[in-house]
Amino acid sequence: MPFSLTEIELKQALQESGCPLCWIGRNAAARYINHLLWESVNDGETRQHFIAGLGYCPEHTRILATRETQEYGDALGVNILYENLVSAITGRLDTLNLPKETALKKRKRSIRLSHRATDHLGSSSTCRVCQSADSSMQYARKVLLEELESAPDDWRSRYISSGGLCLSHLMQCLDTADQFPASASFLHEEALSRLKGWQEGLQGYIQKHSWDLRQVPLTENERQAWREVLAFFTDQPPASFADLGDSRSR
Numbered sequence: 084m085p086f087s088l089t090e091i092e093l094k095q096a097l098q099e100s101g102c103p104l105c106w107i108g109r110n111a112a113a114r115y116i117n118h119l120l121w122e123s124v125n126d127g128e129t130r131q132h133f134i135a136g137l138g139y140c141p142e143h144t145r146i147l148a149t150r151e152t153q154e155y156g157d158a159l160g161v162n163i164l165y166e167n168l169v170s171a172i173t174g175r176l177d178t179l180n181l182p183k184e185t186a187l188k189k190r191k192r193s194i195r196l197s198h199r200a201t202d203h204l205g206s207s208s209t210c211r212v213c214q215s216a217d218s219s220m221q222y223a224r225k226v227l228l229e230e231l232e233s234a235p236d237d238w239r240s241r242y243i244s245s246g247g248l249c250l251s252h253l254m255q256c257l258d259t260a261d262q263f264p265a266s267a268s269f270l271h272e273e274a275l276s277r278l279k280g281w282q283e284g285l286q287g288y289i290q291k292h293s294w295d296l297r298q299v300p301l302t303e304n305e306r307q308a309w310r311e312v313l314a315f316f317t318d319q320p321p322a323s324f325a326d327l328g329d330s331r332s333r
Contacts, residue, residue: 089219089222089223089226090226090230092107092110092223093107093223093226093227093230094241096110096223096245097241097242097244097245098245099245099246099320100246100320100321100322101246101249101314101319101320101321101322102246102247102248102249102252102314102315102318102320103223103227103245103246103248104220104223104224104227104248104249104252105220105249105252105318105319105320106320107219107220107223108216108217108219108220109216110219111215111216111218111219111220112143112146112212112213112215112216113146113150114215115211115212115215115216116143116146116147116150116212117150119147119160120147120150120151120154120155120160124159124160124163124164125163129211130164130167132208132211133164133167133168133211134167134168134171135208136208136209136210136211137168137172138164138165138168138210139210139211139212139213140209140210140212140213143210143212143213146212147160147161147212148161220252224252224255224256227242227256227266228256228259228262228263228266228267229263229266231263231265231266231269231270232263232265232266235265235269239269242269242270242273243273246311246314246320246321247273247274247277247315248270248274249314249315249316249317249318250315250316250318251318252318253270253274256270257270257271278315280304280308281304281308281311281312281315282308283304283308284302284304284305284306284307284308284309285305285308285309285312287301287302287304287305288301288305288306288308288309291305307321309324310324310325
């Protein structure tokens with residue numbers, strides 16, 4: 084059942100804009116945060132993970148606060164979680180023993196002191212939301228490679244019509260060439276074709292900014308290639324760059 088559910092989600096992801104694995108990761112992160120806000124804010128194990136990671140990474144912290152304030156109209160869950168985290172860090176600071184030394188000795192021992200403070204105050208785990216997203220993306224990557232290998236007629240056409248993998252996920256897939264040779268070879272060739280097409284669009288965009296070509300309309304590829312390239316290198320969907328001001332692209 085998990086495989087079939089991932090397969091269904093992957094088929095949907097291949098119809099969305101941008102990297103399908105990143106899309107699945109964002110969905111997994113959203114599900115985790117929704118579940119957290121709905122019923123896990125007061126769960127003891129959830130709080131332990133939250134404190135171990137010193138909260139969440141910057142991106143998922145922003146998503147957490149935005150989701151709660153937009154969906155529930157307040158930040159009660161955020162307050163509960165971070166009051167607990169503040170309490171934990173306050174306790175650690177209270178028990179942090181700083182050596183009593185002269186200013187000169189302090190400078191000489193500053194590096195060792197910073198390591199002790201980091202050990203005492205630092206995190207012992209990564210962002211729990213990132214872990215959930217990464218787990219979903221890793222499993223979906225395996226499903227994609229298996230499907231491209233075993234059912235190429237169906238899945239290759241799906242992939243070609245999709246936004247394609249971002250660079251980080253492309254590299255991960257190409258690293259599996261020994262296990263999925265046909266899939267890796269296909270993704271390699273498809274990425275080359277896609278990049279060359281974007282390069283043509285970028286070059287055309289640049290050329291049509293010259294004085295003698297300034298009135299020549301941009302092609303669709305020239306209008307969109309730079310956004311696709313930004314998405315490819317940043318793991319963000321092209322829509323993230325859709326509202327950037329660019330009068331020449333209109």
